[in-house]
Amino acid sequence: MTDVTEIFASEVFNDSVMRSKLPKATYKTLKETVEDGVPLSLETANVVASAMKDWALEKGATHFTHWFQPMTGITAEKHDSFISPSDDGKIIMEFSGKELIKGEPDASSFPSGGLRETCEARGYTAWDPTSYAFVKDGTLCIPTAFCSYGGEALDKKTPLLRAMEAINVQAMRILRLFGNTSSNHVYTTVGPEQEYFLIDKKLYEKRTDLKYTGRTLFGAKPPKGQELDDHYFGVIKPRVSEFMKELDEELWKLGVLAKTKHNEAAPSQHELAPIFTTGNIASDHNQLTMELMKKVALKHDLVCLLHEKPFKGVNGSGKHDNWSLTTDDGINLLNPGKAPHDNLQFLLFFCAVIKAVDEYQDMLRISVASAGNDHRLGAHEAPPAIVSVFIGDQLQAVLEALENDAAYSEKKREKMLTGAHVVASFSKDTTDRNRTSPFAFTGNKFEFRMVGSTLSVAGPNTVLNTIVAESLKQFADELEASDDFEKSLALLIQKTIKKHKRIIFNGNNYSDEWVCEAKKRGLSNYSSTPEAIPHMLEQKNIDVFTAHGVYSETELRSRCEIYLENYAKTINIEARTLSDIIKKDILPAVSKYVNSLSEAALAKKSLISTVDTTVEEALVSKLSSLSAQLYAEVGKLDIAVSKAGEHKEEIEVFAMYYRNEVLSLMEKAREIIDELELNTARDFWPYPTYGELLFAMD
Ligand code: ADP
Numbered sequence: 001m002t003d004v005t006e007i008f009a010s011e012v013f014n015d016s017v018m019r020s021k022l023p024k025a026t027y028k029t030l031k032e033t034v035e036d037g038v039p040l041s042l043e044t045a046n047v048v049a050s051a052m053k054d055w056a057l058e059k060g061a062t063h064f065t066h067w068f069q070p071m072t073g074i075t076a077e078k079h080d081s082f083i084s085p086s087d088d089g090k091i092i093m094e095f096s097g098k099e100l101i102k103g104e105p106d107a108s109s110f111p112s113g114g115l116r117e118t119c120e121a122r123g124y125t126a127w128d129p130t131s132y133a134f135v136k137d138g139t140l141c142i143p144t145a146f147c148s149y150g151g152e153a154l155d156k157k158t159p160l161l162r163a164m165e166a167i168n169v170q171a172m173r174i175l176r177l178f179g180n181t182s183s184n185h186v187y188t189t190v191g192p193e194q195e196y197f198l199i200d201k202k203l204y205e206k207r208t209d210l211k212y213t214g215r216t217l218f219g220a221k222p223p224k225g226q227e228l229d230d231h232y233f234g235v236i237k238p239r240v241s242e243f244m245k246e247l248d249e250e251l252w253k254l255g256v257l258a259k260t261k262h263n264e265a266a267p268s269q270h271e272l273a274p275i276f277t278t279g280n281i282a283s284d285h286n287q288l289t290m291e292l293m294k295k296v297a298l299k300h301d302l303v304c305l306l307h308e309k310p311f312k313g314v315n316g317s318g319k320h321d322n323w324s325l326t327t328d329d330g331i332n333l334l335n336p337g338k339a340p341h342d343n344l345q346f347l348l349f350f351c352a353v354i355k356a357v358d359e360y361q362d363m364l365r366i367s368v369a370s371a372g373n374d375h376r377l378g379a380h381e382a383p384p385a386i387v388s389v390f391i392g393d394q395l396q397a398v399l400e401a402l403e404n405d406a407a408y409s410e411k412k413r414e415k416m417l418t419g420a421h422v423v424a425s426f427s428k429d430t431t432d433r434n435r436t437s438p439f440a441f442t443g444n445k446f447e448f449r450m451v452g453s454t455l456s457v458a459g460p461n462t463v464l465n466t467i468v469a470e471s472l473k474q475f476a477d478e479l480e481a482s483d484d485f486e487k488s489l490a491l492l493i494q495k496t497i498k499k500h501k502r503i504i505f506n507g508n509n510y511s512d513e514w515v516c517e518a519k520k521r522g523l524s525n526y527s528s529t530p531e532a533i534p535h536m537l538e539q540k541n542i543d544v545f546t547a548h549g550v551y552s553e554t555e556l557r558s559r560c561e562i563y564l565e566n567y568a569k570t571i572n573i574e575a576r577t578l579s580d581i582i583k584k585d586i587l588p589a590v591s592k593y594v595n596s597l598s599e600a601a602l603a604k605k606s607l608i609s610t611v612d613t614t615v616e617e618a619l620v621s622k623l624s625s626l627s628a629q630l631y632a633e634v635g636k637l638d639i640a641v642s643k644a645g646e647h648k649e650e651i652e653v654f655a656m657y658y659r660n661e662v663l664s665l666m667e668k669a670r671e672i673i674d675e676l677e678l679n680t681a682r683d684f685w686p687y688p689t690y691g692e693l694l695f696a697m698d
């Protein structure tokens with residue numbers, strides 16, 4: 001039996017390790033850096049680095065790396081060994097404070113969206129002491145931010161840290177207004193639920209599309225799908241269970257609070273949820289979780305698919321971003337609480353979120369936009385591309401009561417407090433979870449459900465923190481200026497509900513009626529990535545990010561470019577993969593089958609001239625005609641891809657071209673391939689089918 005308490009965080013240079021390994025004064029100075037952002041002196045860094053190295057050597061490490069999250073979406077590492085030559089011709093193991101604090105990877109090939117010309121390439125990495133260092137595969141990993149020499153963020157961590165600071169500043173202003181003098185910091189807490197598929201490795205190896213693009217580009221619907229709902233929360237198969245056990249242990253060693261695991265709705269789909277933690281650490285941990293899922297799967301002859309939609313017609317994978325605000329002394333600001341006074345504070349924070357989501361619905365949509373997630377949002381399983389907030393019936397009633405107090409008076413105030421009192425009896429609403437909502441209040445936190453399974457949660461949380469910081473800032477400005485706090489507070493809450501209630505929707509987000517209704521309410525509905533991304537540069541969005549020091553305008557522009565370029569590149573790879581598969585595998589395979597059918601018919605006829613060859617003839621005819629259609633379609637696809645370069649000048653047009661001209665041709669080709677698959681004998685079909693891929697472990 002594994003002693004979980006023994007292995008937990010055993011590979012992490014965390015607070016208790018630091019306390020035991022660092023001189024008292026150094027520990028204290030470092031704590032100040034972590035908690036209050038006091039800059040670290042090189043002297044202190046040297047002491048920390050030395051202790052860190054000794055600890056890492058004990059753990060068997062030989063190398064160190066600055067571990068960072070460039071805009072590619074994965075985590076990057078460049079390993080350096082600790083070795084350094086010594087005078088006697090041998091080596092010593094060294095690690096300096098300078099190496100700990102700052103790194104200069106030759107990282108010229110990471111996307112920078114024009115921020116950094118490749119000729120003057122080097123950005124630098126800077127230690128993020130708020131996220132602990134850890135040992136992984138014999139390497140000391142130091143979580144770092146990645147910036148250009150001009151100081152612009154080239155990664156996902158830097159803006160997240162900035163946005164967490166922005167929301168801290170504004171939330172603290174509100175808390176002080178409510179007379180809170182004990183809390184010193186407001187953190188965002190995040191618990192990302194991670195969905196994924198597990199596929200047999202031998203079958204995966206045979207699917208070129210999965211290997212190159214992460215998703216199947218064709219595949220006919222299997223006779224059995226998920227209609228029986230017999231996989232969701234079902235018994236976990238032994239092979240999967242072994243995988244999950246090892247994954248948990250590996251994650252625990254790295255201090256990741258892996259908590260629940262279960263089967264998801266689709267066959268071969270699973271989920272892992274951690275216990276929530278501070279936003280920045282949750283984001284780092286989620287990156288580690290995804291990395292380890294892939295690695296551990298391979299050890300079990302499985303492949304973990306993190307694509308948002310690996311299989312058409314089968315549920316895709318998301319990553320629910322559970323989010324709340326907590327003070328350093330442990331108060332969850334989105335917990336309705338028991339006393340009316342607390343409830344008013346809760347209501348204010350709650351309204352700040354509603355206002356933020358309404359005013360920046362486009363930014364939330366953009367924060368989850370990717371080629372992969374386009375297949376998922378709005379596909380009647382995941383939330384639609386329309387952002388709305390689910391608050392449940394009870395809170396709905398509370399807000400309505402508050403809204404309908406026509407004007408504020410003593411009597412009304414009583415009413416308001418009574419209204420607020422309803423909240424006191426409001427406990428976690430388990431009856432109506434409304435799985436269709438993109439942004440749901442679930443008792444003491446919000447759950448942003450549009451995030452795709454592959455995406456880093458850093459981006460969505462950067463947006464969420466910034467836009468809520470903006471609401472809180474406006475609230476604080478207004479309340480600080482008032483000489484009657486209670487009166488202004490009541491009016492402010494009421495005004496906010498009135499103005500932003502259009503974003504609240506408790507009904508079925510999958511229904512067609514909602515699409516119409518949302519349009520009437522003026523909510524945005526950007527169904528694709530190239531349509532959504534350019535809205536990043538609307539003036540109000542530039543304003544909010546620059547005002548809170550989260551992104552400079554230059555950084556925003558560069559990100560817009562990176563995302564659109566990434567979209568175009570993704571579809572380009574998919575189209576070329578599909579074309580290759582059609583020409584090299586599918587058409588030849590069908591031709592072989594047609595040949596075998598023809599030969600069979602001829603052979604039969606030479607034996608008995610009047611024999612019935614209906615089946616062979618019908619199939620030869622059908623398959624030949626489908627092949628001809630496919631050949632024509634792939635020709636069109638090749639031309640479309642080859643012409644894409646003509647639109648390269650304008651990145652928005654370029655991305656849209658891939659969406660409108662290339663993706664649609666891929667879809668057409670796919671329909672024909674799926675029809676061919678259904679009519680080709682198993683022995684001749686060159687790829688594992690959906691049925692084989694999804695039910696391999698049954
Ligand atoms: P549910 O079943 O309602 O989804 P769980 O308690 O299982 O709720 O939580 C799901 C995820 O939400 C977990 O990852 C959990 O850690 C996270 N979570 C719970 N409370 C919070 C919070 N206050 N802030 C952020 N995440 C939270």
Ligand code: MG
Pocket residue numbers: 193320447
């Ligand atoms: Mg959930």
